[in-house]
Amino acid sequence: MAKMHAGEIDTDAGLVRRLVRGRFPEWSGLPVERVASGGTVNAVYRLGSALSVRLPLTAGGVRALDHETRWLPELAPGLPVAIPAVAGTGGPAEGFPWPWAVHRWLDGATPAEGRAGPELARDLAAFVLAFREIGVPGGPPAYRSGPLASVDAATRAAVAELRRTDEPFDAAAILASWDESLRAPGWAGAPRWLHSDLMPGNLLVDGAGRLSGVLDFATCGIGDPACDLIPAWNLLPADARAAFRDAVDADDATWLRGRGRALSMAVIQLPYYRCTNPIISANARYTIRSVLDG
Structure with a gap:
């Protein structure tokens, strides 16, 4: 391996x-x-x-x-x-x-990108909202707790690295989407609890495709709740994405920050893992396409 x-x-x-x-x-x-x-x-x-x-x-x-x-x-x-x-x-x-x-051990299967329905989208929204409101005091900053500007340099460096590969993505379009997210107003509320790594591999679904478990809390903590919107682009198809947004009641600025976080994670992951982790690199490609396709 x-x-x-x-x-x-x-x-x-x-x-x-x-x-x-x-x-x-x-x-x-x-x-x-x-x-x-x-x-x-x-x-x-x-x-x-x-x-x-x-x-x-x-x-x-x-x-x-x-x-x-x-x-x-x-x-x-x-x-x-x-x-x-x-x-x-x-x-x-x-x-x-x-x-x-x-x-x-938690039973369940990991969901496949692009195949989730509105029911899973609403289950994810319920998890995200419950986590935001959790009453556990003293939470540390989440791994991805800060403003998008904190990963701007790393994101742009990863896009430059992608240009040097054979990955079929329009670097200018990636940067245009990224810049739009950077311009969104930042989170002005109190920091909220968030998982901050809601990748498909960290989710479990039952036989009916409903959310049954969430794994890997190594990056959890408090910060901008927009970070936990990333399943909208790394997992959900367009119709379920809309159901997810409705259920979490995300305003335009929060939605743009969530999209930017998903895009940044994907463009950083893809050149790093493209030769060593086919699951992560495939998800990164799906996420970038989801963002660029709107």
């Missing part, structure tokens, strides 16, 4: 078995299987039928693991769908240099 990051560590099922045997002997007889995903921070392994093991891929992933361990128990009671629960944590061992965690 191609490495996504400098300093990324190798993991395998044998390592997970040894770590579990040493820290949680009661689970040592459970089967271990790597979970195929587009995740960029952790290697995830299923442990039996009810657990998953998350191993940070780089030293930076340790902060993400600590963040989730701290906040998941406080956030869960205020949210309308299931989120991960920490079942245990482990320390460096067996040659693995960092802390790691065991979470309760």
